[in-house]
Amino acid sequence: MIAIPEIAALLKLARQPGTEGIPAVKAALLADTASQLLAGALKGYVRHLGLHLDLFEGEFDQIEMAVLDPASALHAFRPETVIVYLAAERMAGKFGTLSVAERSGFAEEFRERARRLHEALSARGYQTLFFNLADPGDGVFGNYGSKVAWSLQSQIRQCNLELMRLAQEASDFHVYDLAALQAAMGRAALFDPKLYVTSKFALTPGILPLVARDVAQMLAARKGMFRKCVILDLDNTLWGGVVADDGLDRIQIGELGLGPAFTAFQSWLKQLRDRGIVLAVCSKNDDANAREPFLKHPDMVLRLEDIAVFVANWEDKANNIRRIKSVIDIDFGAMVFLDDNPAERHLVRESFPTMTVPELPEDPSEYVSYLVGLNLFETPIYTAQDAQRTNEYQVEAKRHAEREKFVDLKEFLRSLEMRAVVRPFLPFNFPRVAQLTQRSNQFNLRTVRYTEKQIEFLASSAAHATLAFELKDRFGDNGLISVVILEIQEEALFIDTWLMSCRVLGRGVEQLVLNTIVEKARSFGIKRIRGEYLPTAKNGMVKEHYAKLGFKRERENLWVLEVSDYVDFPVHIEKGEVEEVASV
Amino acid sequence: MSDELWRDLTEVFRTSLDNEDLTLAETTTADDVEGWDSITHVLIMVAVEKKFRVKFTAAEIQRLENVGQLAALIRSKRGGV
Numbered sequence: 001m002i003a004i005p006e007i008a009a010l011l012k013l014a015r016q017p018g019t020e021g022i023p024a025v026k027a028a029l030l031a032d033t034a035s036q037l038l039a040g041a042l043k044g045y046v047r048h049l050g051l052h053l054d055l056f057e058g059e060f061d062q063i064e065m066a067v068l069d070p071a072s073a074l075h076a077f078r079p080e081t082v083i084v085y086l087a088a089e090r091m092a093g094k095f096g097t098l099s100v101a102e103r104s105g106f107a108e109e110f111r112e113r114a115r116r117l118h119e120a121l122s123a124r125g126y127q128t129l130f131f132n133l134a135d136p137g138d139g140v141f142g143n144y145g146s147k148v149a150w151s152l153q154s155q156i157r158q159c160n161l162e163l164m165r166l167a168q169e170a171s172d173f174h175v176y177d178l179a180a181l182q183a184a185m186g187r188a189a190l191f192d193p194k195l196y197v198t199s200k201f202a203l204t205p206g207i208l209p210l211v212a213r214d215v216a217q218m219l220a221a222r223k224g225m226f227r228k229c230v231i232l233d234l235d236n237t238l239w240g241g242v243v244a245d246d247g248l249d250r251i252q253i254g255e256l257g258l259g260p261a262f263t264a265f266q267s268w269l270k271q272l273r274d275r276g277i278v279l280a281v282c283s284k285n286d287d288a289n290a291r292e293p294f295l296k297h298p299d300m301v302l303r304l305e306d307i308a309v310f311v312a313n314w315e316d317k318a319n320n321i322r323r324i325k326s327v328i329d330i331d332f333g334a335m336v337f338l339d340d341n342p343a344e345r346h347l348v349r350e351s352f353p354t355m356t357v358p359e360l361p362e363d364p365s366e367y368v369s370y371l372v373g374l375n376l377f378e379t380p381i382y383t384a385q386d387a388q389r390t391n392e393y394q395v396e397a398k399r400h401a402e403r404e405k406f407v408d409l410k411e412f413l414r415s416l417e418m419r420a421v422v423r424p425f426l427p428f429n430f431p432r433v434a435q436l437t438q439r440s441n442q443f444n445l446r447t448v449r450y451t452e453k454q455i456e457f458l459a460s461s462a463a464h465a466t467l468a469f470e471l472k473d474r475f476g477d478n479g480l481i482s483v484v485i486l487e488i489q490e491e492a493l494f495i496d497t498w499l500m501s502c503r504v505l506g507r508g509v510e511q512l513v514l515n516t517i518v519e520k521a522r523s524f525g526i527k528r529i530r531g532e533y534l535p536t537a538k539n540g541m542v543k544e545h546y547a548k549l550g551f552k553r554e555r556e557n558l559w560v561l562e563v564s565d566y567v568d569f570p571v572h573i574e575k576g577e578v579e580e581v582a583s584v
Numbered sequence: 585m586s587d588e589l590w591r592d593l594t595e596v597f598r599t600s601l602d603n604e605d606l607t608l609a610e611t612t613t614a615d616d617v618e619g620w621d622s623i624t625h626v627l628i629m630v631a632v633e634k635k636f637r638v639k640f641t642a643a644e645i646q647r648l649e650n651v652g653q654l655a656a657l658i659r660s661k662r663g664g665v
Contacts, residue, residue: 011627037626037627199625
């Protein structure tokens with residue numbers, strides 16, 4: 001997953017037949033330069049990620065026509081995402097033909113163009129993915145250009161700021177940071193003037209695999225494919241040296257030896273943690289030795305509260321990773337394993353083929369730049385609650401420990417003192433609900449992904465009933481743990497979406513949710529509830545979900561429950577229903 | 585024409601066009617080869633530049649008429665090997 005295929009290999013992958021049964025991404029690519037190679041590279045990379053890209057390729061330089069004409073082939077295609085790539089080189093090429101006044105207003109005009117396109121695409125429910133501008137440089141003012149508002153330099157950078165602003169305002173407007181790629185790889189890697197002059201290619205074949213990797217990961221993230229967890233080794237990974245041998249005072253962190261490299265690495269990990277990436281420790285050490293630096297070393301950036309699950313013992317790492325998974329329940333495919341020891345990396349790669357195991361450079365001073373270059377952490381959405389995730393998993397680890405004390409499951413469940421709050425979708429939970437539909441892969445019956453806009457629509461739809469479940473217990477708040485979308489059909493209530501956080505499995509939440517669905521059906525006077533299971537590569541665990549809850553099989557994967565026969569499941573969760581948000 | 589140059593050039597064409605059976609003659613043009621279009625032409629040119637460590641001008645890319653001319657151009661840029 002980490003090695004990047006070359007352009008020829010990507011184009012070959014793009015042509016590979018046998019796309020049936022592979023989850024598809026539907027997108028359109030609109031550009032004002034020749035985009036055939038970019039299209040091929042994108043298709044190839046999406047296939048490389050295990051998905052299939054159904055791509056609509058717009059006519060060369062016909063972006064507005066495609067977007068603004070309601071009868072265009074683009075709209076007949078109905079993409080989920082429209083990728084717009086306006087090349088800076090096109091703009092630079094005509095900049096000199098504009099008057100000075102026009103040059104001053106260039107970025108503003110660009111913003112309006114982007115805004116118009118976005119509005120039209122958004123109105124149809126498409127996501128917009130805009131490439132920002134790779135500054136071609138002009139040398140007209142030298143470095144004085146920063147002081148002049150109408151210089152190309154000022155205007156191009158202004159354009160990128162405007163795109164960023166749009167992205168921060170609208171949840172369905174996304175920016176692909178081509179400028180950052182150019183900053184990292186250099187202008188010559190990105191742009192070859194003779195290819196532009198002879199063939200209208202604004203990106204070199206050499207850079208396309210990198211562009212394709214990042215854009216493909218953005219598209220895949222919208223399908224729930226993105227990384228959520230980093231598992232860390234300690235000695236010579238998080239700090240220099242071996243704490244058990246060298247002693248707390250002699251490990252390299254802070255200013256000692258190569259300390260600055262490890263401080264920078266920890267600081268980067270801390271930022272990941274703060275945006276919701278779960279950090280876990282998996283170390284061959286005595287537990288007390290392993291924890292000591294986190295507790296006592298003044299220069300450690302990461303502290304114990306930053307680590308969701310901490311496993312330090314002398315067992316093999318594959319077993320310990322399984323233990324970590326039992327607490328955080330994230331797919332192995334969404335985990336990244338960072339360890340300086342090639343033998344451990346090999347073992348983990350062999351044990352978990354879908355896991356991302358980067359070949360960390362031998363020199364720790366290169367850790368951060370190497371990992372940043374891999375761009376491992378695309379995400380389709382971020383909410384402020386994401387930072388709470390570590391804490392939620394720490395609480396979960398405590399629950400695990402508690403459970404081991406009880407022989408009787410019912411006893412244990414009672415001891416948790418669980419309280420559920422059931423709400424319809426409301427503005428305050430739209431982002432979290434949308435995010436959960438995009439993140440959940442395992443306990444997800446139909447795996448329908450919803451955007452915030454669509455969630456907002458469902459909340460007000462008379463043909464739907466929506467349920468959002470939150471769960472608290474004596475250890476803390478589990479937050480939003482289950483989402484149900486019910487479609488009111490003529491003679492049945494159809495369960496369009498039923499997903500649940502795997503963390504609360506085995507606690508009677510499924511039964512509580514079904515009790516609530518049946519209540520809804522009764523309140524609508526509907527006699528039948530129909531559920532469907534749509535198999536994916538990841539949701540095998542809920543294949544028999546409806547059978548377990550007493551539904552009768554109607555057809556393959558289609559299940560029905562007669563409301564009149566239903567007797568509420570006993571649950572150990574106290575329930576409160578709330579129609580509106582309580583004012584805080 | 586050195587055999588080595590011809591062999592390397594054929595290899596570049598085969599990789600760029602994803603066709604392992606491709607053979608080239610001095611007189612081969614884009615019209616003779618399946619998949620050699622204006623798009624893959626760019627791939628071929630870039631791959632040739634990389635393989636033979638030469639650099640073409642825009643005019644040279646546009647002017648080339650057949651594989652023989654391309655080989656001659658490579659040779660002249662490499663100092664007539």
